[in-house]
Amino acid sequence: MPTPTQQKALFLQAKQGEFAVASRPVPKPGPGEILVRNEASGLNPVDWKIQTYGIFVEKYPAVLGIDAAGIVEAVGQDVTRFKTGDKVLYEGLRTDGNDRATFQQYTLVPADLAAKLPDSLTFEQGAALPLALTTAAVGLYNQDGGPLFTPPWLEGGRGKYAGPIVVIGGSSVVGTLAIQLARLSGFSPIITTASLKNTTLLQGFGATHVLDRNLPAAALREEVVKIAGGPVSTVYDAISLPETQNAAFDLLAPGGKLILVLASAVDEEKKKNANGRSIVGTLGLIQLPQNVEFGRALYSKLTSLLEAGDLKPLRVEVVPGGLGGIATGLEKLKNDQVSAAKLVVRPQETA
Ligand SMILES: NC(=O)c1ccc[n+]([C@@H]2O[C@H](COP(=O)([O-])OP(=O)(O)OC[C@H]3O[C@@H](n4cnc5c(N)ncnc54)[C@H](OP(=O)(O)O)[C@@H]3O)[C@@H](O)[C@H]2O)c1
Structure with a gap:
């Protein structure tokens, strides 16, 4: 036709x-x-x-x-x-x-x-x-000021990172991809927040611990510290509402990075006492000039990642x-x- x-x-x-x-x-x-x-x-x-x-x-x-x-x-x-x-x-x-x-x-x-x-x-x-994948991937691997981990589809990137990571909002579309990429990168434990009815689903994607998204910030911190053995170096906030951002910032160890999907709304007072902790926004548009090269490498491997079940x-x-x-x-x-x-x-x- x-x-x-x-x-x-x-x-x-x-x-x-x-x-x-x-x-x-x-x-x-x-x-x-x-x-x-x-x-x-x-x-x-x-x-x-x-x-x-x-x-x-x-x-x-x-x-x-x-x-x-x-x-x-x-x-x-x-x-x-x-x-x-x-x-x-x-x-x-x-x-x-x-x-x-x-x-x-x-x-x-x-x-x-x-x-x-x-x-x-x-x-x-x-x-x-696509958009959720880029948003999660750029935040972890390609955003200036972010952790710039080596992507798991590049040589040496797969399983390279041990240690804990927190994904706020693991059942969101972006959060689901952040969990899956964190698993490919080797992070463990992978701690996430969601409605608890989504626990089994998120464990299937690679979350090791699913915490109730309604936990107050102090209780969330207590749980994370218990699981991870202390505050963590990387938090990906896939929700990025003011309350999740502020709770997420409190989970960071000195020098740790908080990755956001919306504009920063972390309290000024917290930022003054940052102790090396930093905040980075991510933009998941793959056709932006700063993401194109990164995107080409990702898209050249995406079919095999999906075929192998590495990304579900x-x-x-x-x-x-x-x-x-x-x-x-x-x-x-x-x-x-x-x-x-x-x-x-x-x-x-x-x-
Ligand atoms: N920067 C960028 O380039 C970019 C790209 C894409 C998206 N975004 C932004 O990222 C956000 C997420 O997008 P999306 O498509 O992934 O959203 P989505 O899947 O539609 O979000 C719905 C999910 O969010 C969860 N949720 C809502 N409030 C929560 C909270 N306080 N704590 C934990 N989980 C919570 C819900 O969890 P439960 O059902 O388990 O309760 C639900 O599964 C949006 O604000 C979007 O605009 C930004």
Whole structure:
């Protein structure tokens, strides 16, 4: 079948406006690019934050969406890694031109930042991974000012690190990936916080200790010190609300690093008495210039990491209605109604 010239896309029509499905042209891949027919697209908290707070996007109407998996529809010049019909997963990007975002049926992707989807994973499972994987990986391995551990997919990185790590919010999509990477890097114990109903699931990903996310900060510290034998050098806060950040900072040993996924909200008083403890924010966008090289290496190994079960797929929940279902899904994310699962839609099912 020839590639269609028009596709359906979900537009955020104006700053803090409403979402609506409309048509837009299907772009053509340039040199080094592939055009992917999106079979599954993942929802992220940032999507409702953009709509609610009017942040990050200046040009409207805008197509949002960062996570997807699908089938290569066309390849641009010089692309040798993929051919038409290959199944892939990839991380998209919001841009003014809208061609690289994933809340649409077709997306342009740099070929070296996509990976073949193993047969053992569904498109939905593939679409659950990219942004969370980059966010966890950049924080641990590639963020200036962060711990800059050697990634487990590079020589000598696998199992290199012994010693404890804490992941706050282990059942979040980002937290789940941080736990899995920590396991590949060799950290132990891997202590995490979540609702205790998610304990078995998180142990399956590599958590050695799951603590109740509702523990007060002092009780959390006491538990962590008991398990780890003292305060720890690395805490990854996958939630990064003011209360989790402050509790997380208190878990650090002198010289330790707190990795955040949102802007720092650690109390000034604590920072004055930091004793060498530092805070670093992470940005999980793989197409940013500072992450591209890192991303190429990761994406060249991602298929084999998934095939070997080194990285395990997450639980997914399919929101019905194709692109038209996204607003409902984002409402669930906004209202904290999603636990230990990634919401995805199927763009090709859009009415
Ligand atoms: N910096 C970046 O580049 C970047 C990239 C991606 C995401 N983010 C941000 O990272 C955060 C997480 O995103 P996500 O997609 O992973 O979220 P998510 O999966 O939708 O988050 C839901 C999960 O968070 C857990 N949770 C909520 N409050 C918690 C708390 N106080 N303590 C422990 N766990 C808590 C819930 O755990 P239970 O159900 O077990 O209670 C639930 O499983 C968001 O704020 C997002 O905007 C930043």
